[in-house]
Amino acid sequence: MNAFDDQMIGSLLDFADDPPHLDLGAIVRAGRRRRHRRRAGIAGVGALTIAATGGVTADVVAGSHGTVRGPSVTLGSPGDSAAPSNRSLPATVSQSDELLSDHPPVDGTTKTVVANPDGWRAVAYVDTAGDLCFGSVDPSGKAQGACAPTGSFGNAPIVDNASGPNVSAAATAPASEAPAAHQVGVFGVVTTGETEPNFQHVARVAVRSGDSSTDATLSPTAADMGGTGKLAGDERVWFAWVPSTAPNGALRISSYTADGELTGSQPLWLEPHDFETPTLP
Amino acid sequence: VSEESEFREWAATAQRRLLHFAELNSGDRGRAEDLLQDALVRTFAAWPRVRAGNPEAYARRCIVNRRIDWWRRRSSTEASYDDVPVPPGGDFSAAADQRLVVMAALRRLTARERTVLAMRFWLGLTEVEIADELQIAVGTVKSTTARAVAKLRDDATLREDIPDECVR
Numbered sequence: 001m002n003a004f005d006d007q008m009i010g011s012l013l014d015f016a017d018d019p020p021h022l023d024l025g026a027i028v029r030a031g032r033r034r035r036h037r038r039r040a041g042i043a044g045v046g047a048l049t050i051a052a053t054g055g056v057t058a059d060v061v062a063g064s065h066g067t068v069r070g071p072s073v074t075l076g077s078p079g080d081s082a083a084p085s086n087r088s089l090p091a092t093v094s095q096s097d098e099l100l101s102d103h104p105p106v107d108g109t110t111k112t113v114v115a116n117p118d119g120w121r122a123v124a125y126v127d128t129a130g131d132l133c134f135g136s137v138d139p140s141g142k143a144q145g146a147c148a149p150t151g152s153f154g155n156a157p158i159v160d161n162a163s164g165p166n167v168s169a170a171a172t173a174p175a176s177e178a179p180a181a182h183q184v185g186v187f188g189v190v191t192t193g194e195t196e197p198n199f200q201h202v203a204r205v206a207v208r209s210g211d212s213s214t215d216a217t218l219s220p221t222a223a224d225m226g227g228t229g230k231l232a233g234d235e236r237v238w239f240a241w242v243p244s245t246a247p248n249g250a251l252r253i254s255s256y257t258a259d260g261e262l263t264g265s266q267p268l269w270l271e272p273h274d275f276e277t278p279t280l281p
Numbered sequence: 282v283s284e285e286s287e288f289r290e291w292a293a294t295a296q297r298r299l300l301h302f303a304e305l306n307s308g309d310r311g312r313a314e315d316l317l318q319d320a321l322v323r324t325f326a327a328w329p330r331v332r333a334g335n336p337e338a339y340a341r342r343c344i345v346n347r348r349i350d351w352w353r354r355r356s357s358t359e360a361s362y363d364d365v366p367v368p369p370g371g372d373f374s375a376a377a378d379q380r381l382v383v384m385a386a387l388r389r390l391t392a393r394e395r396t397v398l399a400m401r402f403w404l405g406l407t408e409v410e411i412a413d414e415l416q417i418a419v420g421t422v423k424s425t426t427a428r429a430v431a432k433l434r435d436d437a438t439l440r441e442d443i444p445d446e447c448v449r
Contacts, residue, residue: 006402009402009430009433010402010403010405011400012379012383012433012439013305013383013398013399013402013403014403015379015380015383016380017297017300017301017304017380019296019297019300020296020297020300020314020317022292022314022317022321022322023320024289024292024293025323027292027318027321027325028285028288028289028324028325029326030322031288031321031322031323031326031328032325032326035325035326035327040430194328260418260420260421
């Protein structure tokens with residue numbers, strides 16, 4: 001093959017292909033079920049909701065109890081706008097209050113990544129199976145969450161052989177901790193250096209709404225989990241809240257390396273009342 | 282026209298392109314079919330809000346994202362694609378043989394390189410359109426494309442086993 005121009009590459013890629021054999025009826029039925037589950041999930045956000053769609057990615061969305069709420073875990077999917085749902089969960093996810101008993105921390109402790117509001121905690125830890133767990137603990141001590149192999153959290157649309165710290169979680173953090181007024185804190189899971197050989201630190205996080213993009217303030221707090229060598233802390237980010245940009249799913253949060261490579265990006269599911277903290281308008 | 286019939290009509294025309302795109306992305310026909318089916322389910326679920334826009338782009342995005350999920354899951358359990366055998370050189374008059382060689386070459390690229398290559402040279406999207414669809418910088422599209430093309434150019438199997446007439 002001598003010449004190697006654009007046309008040749010196009011021809012190479014345009015090889016003959018057998019047509020797909022799809023049952024569109026089954027696809028439509030599955031699509032309807034998916035849609036209904038999402039609607040049911042949206043209607044049910046009055047309680048902490050764990051949702052799953054993909055089985056391998058996780059993000060944390062703010063659950064709601066009026067203004068008293070803690071983060072809940074949802075397994076996100078690329079095509080979704082991060083709407084919670086109540087579909088059946090993969091085996092690695094605990095939908096009960098038994099997160100800690102089903103997935104005991106390897107060293108018996110969890111790391112609190114966000115303690116907001118009072119009594120509620122979002123925790124991360126490595127379980128005895130070596131999976132990274134992420135959950136919320138209510139004031140009574142009951143925990144809900146999800147566990148998955150480290151590095152699989154996140155919903156990065158563009159990840160090659162390298163995985164960076166995905167901005168995979170979003171939960172409100174105390175406004176009192178915000179470095180500036182009118183900022184909302186969210187946090188994301190940091191991938192592990194142990195299982196991600198090309199681990200890259202996040203250098204920039206941007207929150208995008210429509211055509212406008214705002215850089216967030218980073219407060220890295222990643223920590224080794226239980227001496228396992230796995231980093232499961234949080235990259236807490238803060239971004240200015242613009243009231244008009246609050247609708248669910250309209251926000252997208254993305255993380256980048258110092259070289260500008262996108263390492264994670266996903267819809268940010270925040271409800272308007274997530275911004276209802278005393279120091280915010 | 283009901284939304285189902287509208288979706289079916291769209292899917293009937295788009296599914297072959299989407300399957301090929303999924304195949305170029307995943308480097309595997311079976312996985313491509315799974316990706317396509319999953320993408321169509323998600324596209325129908327989102328049909329009310331994507332129908333007026335570009336549902337094919339939405340489905341492509343689902344394919345790209347789900348492919349990454351697969352990559353993540355398989356990364357610790359599956360063998361490298363580098364070991365996938367390619368058919369012996371010689372007679373590549375059959376399109377199927379060319380397909381096998383090309384697919385093997387694609388599997389030696391990174392996932393992003395395959396995606397960008399498919400979008401740029403098979404779909405014919407511009408660099409700006411690719412950047413927008415993948416939500417990456419135009420510069421990243423350019424550098425990724427350049428890397429992918431260089432790898433193909435240097436791919437000994439492609440260079441030796443696919444004669445010019447197969448791609449002209």
